[in-house]
Every structure is written in C-alpha cells, then in structure tokens.
Amino acid sequence: MAKSETRIFRFQEGHSWKGVEREVYKSGQEEGRNWQGIVRQVIIGKSEECTTFHLRYFEITPGGYSSLEKHEHAHVVIAVRGHGRASLDARTYELNPLDTVYVAPWTPHQFQAASDEPFGFFCIVDSERDRPQAVSPTEADAAQAAGPLGES
Amino acid sequence: MAKSETRIFRFQEGHSWKGVEREVYKSGQEEGRNWQGIVRQVIIGKSEECTTFHLRYFEITPGGYSSLEKHEHAHVVIAVRGHGRASLDARTYELNPLDTVYVAPWTPHQFQAASDEPFGFFCIVDSERDRPQAVSPTEADAAQAAGPLGES
Numbered sequence: 001m002a003k004s005e006t007r008i009f010r011f012q013e014g015h016s017w018k019g020v021e022r023e024v025y026k027s028g029q030e031e032g033r034n035w036q037g038i039v040r041q042v043i044i045g046k047s048e049e050c051t052t053f054h055l056r057y058f059e060i061t062p063g064g065y066s067s068l069e070k071h072e073h074a075h076v077v078i079a080v081r082g083h084g085r086a087s088l089d090a091r092t093y094e095l096n097p098l099d100t101v102y103v104a105p106w107t108p109h110q111f112q113a114a115s116d117e118p119f120g121f122f123c124i125v126d127s128e129r130d131r132p133q134a135v136s137p138t139e140a141d142a143a144q145a146a147g148p149l150g151e152s
Numbered sequence: 153m154a155k156s157e158t159r160i161f162r163f164q165e166g167h168s169w170k171g172v173e174r175e176v177y178k179s180g181q182e183e184g185r186n187w188q189g190i191v192r193q194v195i196i197g198k199s200e201e202c203t204t205f206h207l208r209y210f211e212i213t214p215g216g217y218s219s220l221e222k223h224e225h226a227h228v229v230i231a232v233r234g235h236g237r238a239s240l241d242a243r244t245y246e247l248n249p250l251d252t253v254y255v256a257p258w259t260p261h262q263f264q265a266a267s268d269e270p271f272g273f274f275c276i277v278d279s280e281r282d283r284p285q286a287v288s289p290t291e292a293d294a295a296q297a298a299g300p301l302g303e304s
Contacts, residue, residue, distance in 0.1 A: 011250035079163075
C-alpha cells in the first residue's frame, strides 16, 4: 500500500470522524478477557502512516466496560466525552474531559462509563505492540476490591 | 532516570495539565524559521515513558503562528480549543475542535489561531525524530499564496 498522504479527518456528528470506520463491539470475550458496549474508531493506524504510533478513539456506552487486562506496551489515554472510571492496579479514578492517563507497562487496567452518557477517549499506543493478557486472579480481586476513588 | 509509573495528568483551569510545565515562546527564530505566541506543554515525553511517541499540547495566541517548516517525521494534530488555520503544502484549511490532521513527511506546514481566542491542539510525534527545517523559497511562496480555504 502507498504511504498515506497528508489528510484531514473531520470531526462530525455522533462523535465520529469522516472517513473513519465505527467498529461496534457489543460484547465479547477472548482468552479470559471480556468487554461490553465499545465502539472503536482507528483514526491513525490503518493507512500506512509513517508514525511509530496509532491513534484510536473509543467510546464506552453506559453500563459498558473495556476488558480488565495488562500488557507490556504502555497506553496514553485522553478523556474526551462524558465521564469515565479507570481502574489502574488496585485503585479507581474518575476521569473528566482532557484528563490524561499514562498507563505504564503491565499495569492491570479497565475503563468504564461513569454517567448516563457514553465515555469517549483517545488511546495512543505504539504501532508495534504485544497482545493484551488476562490479569491474574490476585490482580482481578484487587481491581474488584478497589472501592474509594484514588487521589492523583 | 527510573521508568515512569502509571500516572494521571489532571486537566485544570487555563487549559493546562497538573504537573506539566507551560513553556512560553513569545517569539523566536532559528535557522530560517520563526514563530510567535506559542505555549507548549509536553504531557508525555519528558519522564522516560515507555512509548515510541510524545504527546504535546500547543496553544497559539490570537495573532500568533507556528513556524512554516518541514521535516521527515509525521505529525498527528488534534484540534482542541478555539479555531485554527492550517497551511498544508499550498492550501489552507480551517480546523475546529476534534478535527484531526495527519501531516505526512516533508509536507510544509504552519498553524495559526483563526479567531480571537487561543487555538489549542494536541500534536503527537515519534519520540525519535529529525529537526524541523525551513521551507524552500518556492514552498514559502506557495504557502503565502494559499488564499481560499481548501476542501478536505
């Protein structure tokens, strides 16, 4: 495929970008991980762009959640729409628009919508990265027990 | 320096992130490039994060502009605050919040505020990248002549 040329992805109604596919994952599970109510848009990462990173936008519907997982690659998450809840290691944090999270390698993490509107966020990752893994039973218990909101 | 740990950068008043330095560049020039009225915040990229990319937030004051420049590395720009104008090659485009731009290698580019409020945007780049260069006289003339707004 030819290298991607300079291009503008217009933001449009429905929190989507013109020319970018909305991939809907109502629910699913894979290798011990499960998720619900997620829409993914890969803005940068599918067209042979000359970058060592990909830019994706995720939206989690109220009641939905990303999988509780861990991996070697780091995440950079920028909250954009609505309010979210991030489980990071054994603590829970509320995320409001433009709050930015650095998820270090191997940190168990999970995201949820925290209000009655979708929680939307950018997630930037290295273009070459390992596959997400299920967390250990101990890590799952710790995430489950994370009650009060952590301070940051 | 130790590798960075999981961390939340809280968005706060003044379009800034808690714990991130606001670097103010009132005006400057270097190697044939010049700029005016720019504030930079490096959110990811100064703390030994395990990513192959850096995340910066720039704000251009009304009347200000980034340097007209080109380089081998690509830019991904996400408009966040206010309204901007992007000169890309020999065309000009208006940018509104969440419009996203892929600036391919060697594309001459420049950003300006397009209203009476600051134009703020994220700019994501590879962590290893070449230095920006001044454009050629021909490229400068083309950027100067870019009159009507291009369609995207």
